[in-house]
Amino acid sequence: MRGKLVKQDPNDEPASVLLEKIKAEKQELIKEKKIKKTKSLPPIMDGEKPFDIPDSWEWVRLGEICEIKGGKRVPKGRKLEDQVSYKPYIRVADMQDQSVNTDTLKYASKDIFNEISRYTIFSKDVYFSIAGTIGKVGSIPKKLDGGLLTENAAKLEFFAAQEMNTKFFIEMLSSDFIKEQHKEMLSKVAQPKLALIKLRKTIIPLPPVSEQKRVVGKILQIFSQ
Known part of the structure; x- marks a missing residue:
């Protein structure tokens, strides 16, 4: 994630163009x-x-390259269902292995969904947990597309999404470099919760589009071994 994992290609369109x-x-x-x-x-x-x-x-702040939005808690007095219902409600506990564990997934009725339908997340987005366990990162499986997102997580909607490599940013946001930044931010508050503005201010290195793909390819190769 520092530009050393794969060879540089002088023909790559620089990140400044992106x-x-x-x-x-x-x-x-x-x-x-x-x-x-x-x-x-x-x-x-x-x-x-x-x-x-x-x-x-290029060095950038996360909020420069994506729209960051919070999730929403279940309306007071309402309960989620264990059986498959109208839409899944994705909690931090369900976020595992950069994806979603569906074994204990809970579901929202159509009434609940209609009340908080603005707080949905899609397979093209990236989730990031901001309370409870902070720093879980991943994407939503297509079969859960349009599910509701807990208030304890945020969704990242990348600009120029057709060019950005979601897997690259999941790996980047899972790195120790990012965790150290957030650890420093959270050390100043009594109740560990990463405010959305703090998440927006997170600093990341942004590589060219082509190199994002090569880095992901190299990571997958390393994991397969």
Whole structure:
């Protein structure tokens, strides 16, 4: 995740070009009122960069490259069901192995879903747990697409999604480098819960699109061995 796992290719389109595409897409989405304009994130200072990255990479804050939204608790007085019902309700306890364990999954009735239907998550998104166990990261299986997300997690909707490699970002957000950042943030609060603004401020190194794919290929190769 530092630009050393695979060889650099001078023909790769640099990450700066990807950032320009993301910026243009965000501006268009704001213009169309599909997303709200958010407060600018602070610039990344040299002292915040823990290691050197290749010239084709860029340091970014997570909130620059994706829309981060929280989940929602079950309405007061309502209960989830053990049997398959209208929609799955995905809890932190269900988040396992960068996916979702369906063995103990609970379900929301249509009435519950209608009340909190804004808080759904899709297979193209990435989940990140922000309370209880902090830092569980993964994606939603297609069969659970459109399920409800617990208030103890956030979903990441990447801009320029057709170019971003979701698996790369899951691995990146699972790294010790990210965990150390969040550990530092959480050391200042009594009840460990990672606020969405803190998650937005998380610093990550962004490689070119082609290198994201090569890194994921290398990781899969290493795990298969």
